[in-house]
Amino acid sequence: MNNIGLEKCASEHGVYVQCYQHSERREMLIVCLYVDDMLITGSSVERITNFKFQMLQEFEKSDLGQLNYFLGIEFTKTDEGLMMHQSRYTLDxxxxxxxxxxxxxxxPAEVGLKLEKDPEEEGVDPTEYRKMVGSLRYLCNTRPNISYSVGLVSRYMQNPRISHLMAIKRILRYLKGTHNFGILLPGGESEGEVRINAYSDSDWCGDKSDRKSTAGYVFFLNGAPISWSSIKEPVVALSSCETEYIAACEATCQAAWLSSLMSELKIEVEGKVRLLVDNKSAIELTKHPASHGRRKHIETRFHYIREQVSKGKLEVVYCRSEDQIEDLLTKALKGERFLILRKQIGVKKVEIKADLQNRATKT
Known part of the structure; x- marks a missing residue:
């Protein structure tokens, strides 16, 4: 790649980029490489064609044309933009x-569901259980709305019981009715402003067995979800302020990585990365040194967010709890609220061809 003018991104080793001037206009070529699968995009069709020709001269490759399937993920063009989904994978x-x-x-999960680590219940086949969890985790690449539920059942792979298996089957039942859903990447002007906004939230002491909280974040690039996470925090928080602060710090680390990646891709982000948090005390803790004295017991690594805020690389903004999209990634929600947040996070239905839908009747 280096021999033909592409630079390897330090932030993401499978991504290569080439920038050049053409007719007083900056053009770019971006290549994503995973083992022997390659995804090529850029601002010039001619440059993409030339790159393909160079690759074919060096390696035996098949040109599959425009993007529609990559690493088990499908892409469908619509009037609104590009739909990224895993309908075929879900049915299989x-x-x-x-x-x-x-x-x-x-x-995907019942409200108020309480799973225990070692309940007095009948055990299930751990190998089969782990296969189900592994399959679901890969589906989270295009379905952030199941991330919390999948993360929850992932905690019990060592010694799964009947209640844990029933929770997995609940997720599969949800997927049965929504197999043709995915992420919408809206179309827009290529020369427009690029903005990154993020939401961060946590469910204080969500795990009743060890009292650790569940933290989550989601990042949007011009309204399109590009990164999300739902994980259990590594420490026990003593208040809702602390757990929100820790969740915000996890999001800050991801924001730093995204900023670095955007810089290597030569994409200029307008303004600071905005992180929306629904806890005013946590926001104050990120800005004012006076608050630090009351939180000395918080591990040092979680104060990374204070450094990013002071350097002007991150702006932490308050949002109302009613507007907090992150609830979808930190707790089980009732049907109406779940549907509203699913739409706001960018998960929508995609029209699937009849031949794919017919797979549901085949075994």
Whole structure:
């Protein structure tokens, strides 16, 4: 790659970029490489064609044309933009685990669900359980709305019981009714401003067994979701302020990585990265040194957010709890609220061809 003028990104080793001037206009070529699969995009069709020709001269490759399938992820063009989904993968997974004919559910997790680590219940096959969890985790690449539920059942892979298996089957039942959903990447002007906004939230002491909280974040690039996470925090927080502060710091680390990647891709981001948090005390803790005295017991690494704010690289902004999209990634929600946040996070239905839908009847 280096021999033909592409630079390897230090932030993401599988991405290569080339920038050049053409007719007083800056052009670029971006290549994503994973083992022997390659994804090529750029601002010039001619340059993309030339690059393909160079690759074919060096390696035996198949040109599959415009993007529609990559690493198990499908891409469908619509009037609104590009839909990124895993409909085929979802149907195959439902077939694999004999859930293709099950009744669908309107949410991936029941409200108030309390799972225990070692309940007095009958055990289930741990190998099969882990296969189901692994399959679901890969689906989270295009379905942030199941990230919390999948993260929850992932905690019990060592010694799974009946209640844990039923929670997984609830997720599969939800996927039965929403197999043709995915992420919408809206179309827009290529020369317009680029902005990054993020939401961060946590569910204080969400895990009743060890009292640790569940933290989550989601990043939007011009309204399109590009990065999200739902994880259990590594420490026990003593207040809602602390757990929100820790969650915001996790999001800050991701913001720093995204900023570095954008810089290497020669994409100029307008203004600072905006992080929306619904806890005013946590926001104050990121800005004012006077607050630090009351939080000395917080691990040093979580104060990284204070450094980013003081350097002007990150802006932490308050948002109302009613507007907090992150609730979708930190707790189980009721049906109506879940549907509203699913739409706001960018997960929508995509029109699937009839031949793909017919796979549901095949075993």
């Amino acid at each position: 997974m439902l077939n694999k685990f004999n859930m293709i004919h099950c009744n669908s559910a309107n949410t």
